[in-house]
Amino acid sequence: MPATSRTYWLTTPCRLRRQDDSIRVERDGHPPTFLPIEDVRDIIAAAEVDLNTSMMSLLNKHRIQIHILGYYGDYAGSFLPAETAVSGTVALNQMRLASDDEHALPIARALIDNAAFNIRWVIDRKLLTRSYGVLKESIAEATTREQLMAAEGNFRRSAWEVLDTRLPDWLQLDGRSRRPPRNAGNAVISYINGILYARILSALRLTPLHTGIAFLHATMQRHRHSLALDLAEVFKPLFAERILIRLANRRQLKPQHFDINTNQAMLSESGRKLIVQTVRDDLAETVKHRTLGRNVSYDELIYLDALALTRTCLEGSTYTPFRVWW
Amino acid sequence: MITADDVGGVHVKYLYHCPRQLWLYARGFRPEHLNDAVQLGTAVHELSYSRFSPVDLGAATLDHLDNQLWVHEIKHSAKRREADHAQARHYCHQLVRIGVDVQGAVLHYRNPRKTERFPYTDDEHQKATEDIDRVLDIVAHAESPPRLGRTSCRGCSYLDYCWSQ
Numbered sequence: 038m039p040a041t042s043r044t045y046w047l048t049t050p051c052r053l054r055r056q057d058d059s060i061r062v063e064r065d066g067h068p069p070t071f072l073p074i075e076d077v078r079d080i081i082a083a084a085e086v087d088l089n090t091s092m093m094s095l096l097n098k099h100r101i102q103i104h105i106l107g108y109y110g111d112y113a114g115s116f117l118p119a120e121t122a123v124s125g126t127v128a129l130n131q132m133r134l135a136s137d138d139e140h141a142l143p144i145a146r147a148l149i150d151n152a153a154f155n156i157r158w159v160i161d162r163k164l165l166t167r168s169y170g171v172l173k174e175s176i177a178e179a180t181t182r183e184q185l186m187a188a189e190g191n192f193r194r195s196a197w198e199v200l201d202t203r204l205p206d207w208l209q210l211d212g213r214s215r216r217p218p219r220n221a222g223n224a225v226i227s228y229i230n231g232i233l234y235a236r237i238l239s240a241l242r243l244t245p246l247h248t249g250i251a252f253l254h255a256t257m258q259r260h261r262h263s264l265a266l267d268l269a270e271v272f273k274p275l276f277a278e279r280i281l282i283r284l285a286n287r288r289q290l291k292p293q294h295f296d297i298n299t300n301q302a303m304l305s306e307s308g309r310k311l312i313v314q315t316v317r318d319d320l321a322e323t324v325k326h327r328t329l330g331r332n333v334s335y336d337e338l339i340y341l342d343a344l345a346l347t348r349t350c351l352e353g354s355t356y357t358p359f360r361v362w363w
Numbered sequence: 364m365i366t367a368d369d370v371g372g373v374h375v376k377y378l379y380h381c382p383r384q385l386w387l388y389a390r391g392f393r394p395e396h397l398n399d400a401v402q403l404g405t406a407v408h409e410l411s412y413s414r415f416s417p418v419d420l421g422a423a424t425l426d427h428l429d430n431q432l433w434v435h436e437i438k439h440s441a442k443r444r445e446a447d448h449a450q451a452r453h454y455c456h457q458l459v460r461i462g463v464d465v466q467g468a469v470l471h472y473r474n475p476r477k478t479e480r481f482p483y484t485d486d487e488h489q490k491a492t493e494d495i496d497r498v499l500d501i502v503a504h505a506e507s508p509p510r511l512g513r514t515s516c517r518g519c520s521y522l523d524y525c526w527s528q
């Protein structure tokens with residue numbers, strides 16, 4: 038992605054207005070700030086945001102996306118500019134590959150295998166050796182996407198049990214719960230996954246891939262951007278589980294970062310800020326890329342993975358989803 | 364996929380730089396707007412030669428056609444490239460096709476400011492015609508052409524795409 042422009046994160050409620058070729062950000066009790074439009078690549082709104090039509094046409098003109106996270110940090114929706122990097126050939130081939138199990142299943146298998154590999158790397162290599170072996174066997178035998186998803190579900194359940202042993206009582210997941218998250222740990226995971234989903238969608242929109250055509254998740258059923266869910270599989274552990282473990286170990290997460298009721302939990306305002314800041318910093322972290330021979334940020338890894346999938350659709354090359362190598 | 368009439372200056376430029384780049388571009392996959400070097404190229408256009416008026420030829424846009432019917436092309440790179448000459452030659456060919464009695468092409472290099480002139484001769488016309496055939500030939504292949512040697516890829520907007528694995 039271009040180095041000159043950036044992702045802007047809105048963590049406090051605000052109003053966005055157009056002023057010439059700048060975005061005027063108005064917050065209660067603050068003087069307005071201005072973002073020159075060229076500096077903005079995309080916007081992630083993690084708090085309530087008020088937009089009007091002229092703002093939207095400015096965003097559209099400059100191909101800027103805005104992603105909106107809901108109350109629990111789950112992905113609520115996006116404003117996506119009309120014009121994207123369309124390529125008829127890519128979309129057609131993508132459709133062809135996705136609708137033919139002979140091509141789609143190897144991609145789906147690779148996604149699950151590498152997702153599990155990454156989870157294991159983040160949580161505990163040793164304790165998850167056996168579960169990973171079981172997963173490998175079941176995905177080799179699976180002949181449908183549903184069977185693959187079921188195998189992955191089993192692996193993730195074992196992984197979360199191990200994860201719980203590394204967390205203090207109050208942050209344990211005790212099984213995954215989403216809308217609403219039942220406890221603090223789940224609230225963190227949901228929130229990070231929501232942000233990640235938005236980032237993946239941004240990266241996909243820079244490629245000619247169709248975000249609604251997926252290889253593992255059911256294409257466009259219930260979900261408009263199922264391809265983002267596919268890619269999220271391999272990146273979630275690098276962010277969600279990893280950050281949860283780290284913040285717990287360093288005792289950076291505290292009960293006051295959450296609003297907890299009897300049967301649900303959500304991040305408080307300060308909790309949200311902590312998480313957004315942490316994810317931002319992690320996205321900017323870099324590693325030396327093996328074949329590009331330069332440092333790439335974690336954020337860029339997402340884009341490179343989307344490019345690799347584009348290559349598969351355009352040239353039929355084998356897709357190897359992201360797998361931690363460092 | 365594309366016909367002779369659709370072949371534009373960019374196709375010809377890529378033909379000379381890298382057939383694979385041409386093949387990818389012709390399939391509508393164009394990551395140019397992601398590449399900082401390309402962004403710089405666009406900015407240079409807007410800033411430094413504003414007295415020129417671009418001419419839109421449908422498949423191609425050329426920077427300027429003067430009163431004496433010379434095609435002017437602006438290059439922001441200091442390096443002289445065969446691809447630039449071929450691209451300008453192609454514009455002449457397109458103009459001739461629509462009945463403009465073009466004299467030839469002038470390439471303007473910005474840094475240092477220098478110009479090169481290429482009168483449009485029969486020989487040039489012949490070469491331009493051959494280039495179009497070669498473009499169509501490469502684009503028609505089902506398989507993508509192989510990558511160039513890594514060092515020739517520097518600055519190419521497909522670099523991340525071609526080399527990230």
Ligand code: SF4
Pocket residue numbers: 380381382383384509510511515516519520521522523525526
């Ligand atoms: S990166 Fe290299 S191989 Fe790929 S299109 Fe560009 S020049 Fe050709």
